[in-house]
Amino acid sequence: MEVPRASRYITTVFLLRLLWDTIHNDWSKSASNWGLTVTEEQVLWAVWLFDSCTVSEIARHLQRDKGTVSKCVFSLEENGLIVREPGADRRSYGFRITAEGNEIRENLASIHGSNCIFARGLRGLTEEEQKAFLDLLLKITKRIEGKPYTAFVVHNLSRIRGAELKSGGSEKSG
Numbered sequence: 001m002e003v004p005r006a007s008r009y010i011t012t013v014f015l016l017r018l019l020w021d022t023i024h025n026d027w028s029k030s031a032s033n034w035g036l037t038v039t040e041e042q043v044l045w046a047v048w049l050f051d052s053c054t055v056s057e058i059a060r061h062l063q064r065d066k067g068t069v070s071k072c073v074f075s076l077e078e079n080g081l082i083v084r085e086p087g088a089d090r091r092s093y094g095f096r097i098t099a100e101g102n103e104i105r106e107n108l109a110s111i112h113g114s115n116c117i118f119a120r121g122l123r124g125l126t127e128e129e130q131k132a133f134l135d136l137l138l139k140i141t142k143r144i145e146g147k148p149y150t151a152f153v154v155h156n157l158s159r160i161r162g163a164e165l166k167s168g169g170s171e172k173s174g
Contacts, residue, residue, distance in 0.1 A: 019118060026116035034104050035079070039064070043072040044097065044105055047082050049156045052094035054087065076101065109160050 003011050024038060031041040046058045053061070059069040073095060076082045081101030087093045097105065113119055122130060142150045 023116065023118045026118065027112065030108055030111045030115070034108065036104075037072070039068060040072045040075055041105075041108060043069060044076060044081060044101055047076075047095050048097045048102065048105055049153070052085055052096045054092055054094050058095075106160075 027041060028038040031038045034041075036044070042062055043058055046061050047053065050057060050061060055066060055069050055073055058064075058073070059066045062069065073082065077084060077095070080098055081104065082095045082097055085094050085096055122133075125133065138150060138154065141153075
């Protein structure tokens with residue numbers, strides 16, 4: 001389908017927003033099955049991904065306000081999914097994911113890779129199309145966030161077990 005050049009940006013943003021809404025709804029349902037909000041799940045991922053980061057760092061990485069992240073951190077800490085660790089000086093502290101938190105994160109990764117509507121849509125693409133889509137997302141992310149940050153995220157996300165797209169066998173590629 002050819003999109004006129006004059007409307008490519010708004011069409012792209014509109015479609016990305018619709019896709020994000022679908023992803024967010026699926027993540028919200030999955031997170032709630034584990035007693036979490038979607039934001040708490042995202043904070044759990046950030047703590048795992050960035051290993052012992054502060055509330056300010058989590059907020060920056062997730063592009064959320066510090067107050068929202070603080071509430072999520074408190075809830076995750078109260079539920080034993082993350083623990084507080086002393087920081088570089090006495091005034092700061094970071095957080096680390098616990099074994100229980102990591103188990104929940106791994107279960108959610110598997111659920112997102114198999115049950116979410118977006119994953120089913122992605123499975124409908126050929127291997128080459130999936131790679132091309134990811135390559136374009138990485139290219140845009142590098143331009144916005146920078147190459148070091150993007151490389152760091154990709155490296156750490158490659159550690160995830162169970163998040164691969166699970167073939168349902170019913171989707172056709174093409």
